[in-house]
Amino acid sequence: MRIQKTQGVEQTTLLEGDCLTLLPKLPSDSIDLICTSPPYADCRKKTYGGIVPDDYVEWFLPISQELYRVLKPTGTFILNIKEKVVAGERSTYVINLILALRRQGWLWTEGYIWHKKNSFPGKWPNRFRDAWEHLLQFNKNRKFKMYQDAVMVPPKESTVHRAKSLRDYEDFRQESATGSGFGRNISKSVSRELVYPTNVLHLATECSNRNHSATFPESIPEWFIKLFTVENDTVLDPFAGAGTTGVACRRLGRRFIGMEIVPEYVKIAMDRINATPAPAEVPLSSPV
Amino acid sequence: MRIQKTQGVEQTTLLEGDCLTLLPKLPSDSIDLICTSPPYADCRKKTYGGIVPDDYVEWFLPISQELYRVLKPTGTFILNIKEKVVAGERSTYVINLILALRRQGWLWTEGYIWHKKNSFPGKWPNRFRDAWEHLLQFNKNRKFKMYQDAVMVPPKESTVHRAKSLRDYEDFRQESATGSGFGRNISKSVSRELVYPTNVLHLATECSNRNHSATFPESIPEWFIKLFTVENDTVLDPFAGAGTTGVACRRLGRRFIGMEIVPEYVKIAMDRINATPAPAEVPLSSPV
């Protein structure tokens, strides 16, 4: 266990090991948001062994059972997952997982779509490139905490006349849809000029070298952290990988608990999180 | 039955009635593409009576059994469907339908996403606007006909800027802009300047009122018709509604069989299709 403290508060906890073993050590009803991207079926074989699609649900259910226990009743579970093609067909392991999670007690509240602007290239005679992934939202109850104002975006109209072409406009909008500026507080004060986003997120994958085969872009955990937590809430990522969720937590002033089975990634994650600045401390009485 | 003939060929057939009754009259293995948007569960009660989500799969399976029979072995079935929110949860009838169709023998080849750029406005405390729908592709066999070159698109401007000079790109754009109309074959000749699309379609919904509560934009059937059929192939829409698929077929020179249970929509569809110009006849030997 490696702990990083900021301002006397235990902010970041990185645990090395299998989350199925580590999760039972966490207290019940203690997590505000679980945001994770587990290894997809048949992927990351070199590092995680790869789970066969047929065995995926069986593999995941004991973990999600523990996730259910540690999540607060008003908390949210965001699951990033993608379907694979098996024998010319879309594999059904994702939809089987959804059904299984519901039987386990989870409510399948929403299905966000992550549109990957730079999807993996390729050419096949019977299909185009797969440019989207699931971002599934599950909850324990119909009532959960949600801070919609924290993720508002500039409206279409303000950009239309500024853009030279439709394509420019799309580019701009896709950038602004994720609120590219970190740490900015775009909420109530300017809310008259902002609109709520939809359940389709347009983001590029990061193809820069993170020494991890599958980092998702920081914008994704950032968006859900803003949407479902406030400062000093606790976020859990049981498949922390290179620690992207932890980096976003550090930047946004949320507590983070990460679990990762590969020692090398634990080190990378810790280094990345340590290199990330925490939000500036706000004086109790600030001179204006 | 109302029939429209063009150039001596029976091009458009609109049948009034329940597709479950009408489909058995079609010969087996006769359809190249089925492209349809059936009534979503529990929606549009005023027009279709509405199917309760729990009964949706049971209601659809006898129809899809007939669709399977009439589709050519190399044909494709495109199903536009949207998940509904029931009691604060995403309803599972779509994923249950996918599983049921697979048990019926269909291969679930691909899951396209229709990103609705102007989704229905609204505000809820626990969710954002739903801006996407499924466009599910099913086939009878792993081998099916697909004409990918017919739907190639200009690359992203940013990519072109980097790959080539702006001037080259502008020249190319002028050309392709003129080829963007219906019926044109912008493929092989300029294929080096075009790229293949992904499985995420960005289309606006149609704002104009067609007197039908759920018209999808003509771009959607147009895209799939180009992708999966050639001229004089036969396209079937068992839930023809206001005839959007038929209009696209007429424009693209494909034969169309539409079925619609509401007499008023049959009339609207026929009027719209009749008002649509067929592609210009190409002389067998054209003087140059």
Place this chain on the structure above:
DNA sequence: AGCTCTTATGAATCATTGA
């Protein structure tokens, strides 16, 4: 198992411009 098809993007490397 290996080869191949393919596109968007960040990072790196230079070239050009302007104060």
Place this chain on the structure above:
DNA sequence: GTCAATGATTCATAAGAGC
């Protein structure tokens, strides 16, 4: 002239799928 900012170009690579 120097340095910083901007722009053009190159390069590697990203959670793939079919034969």
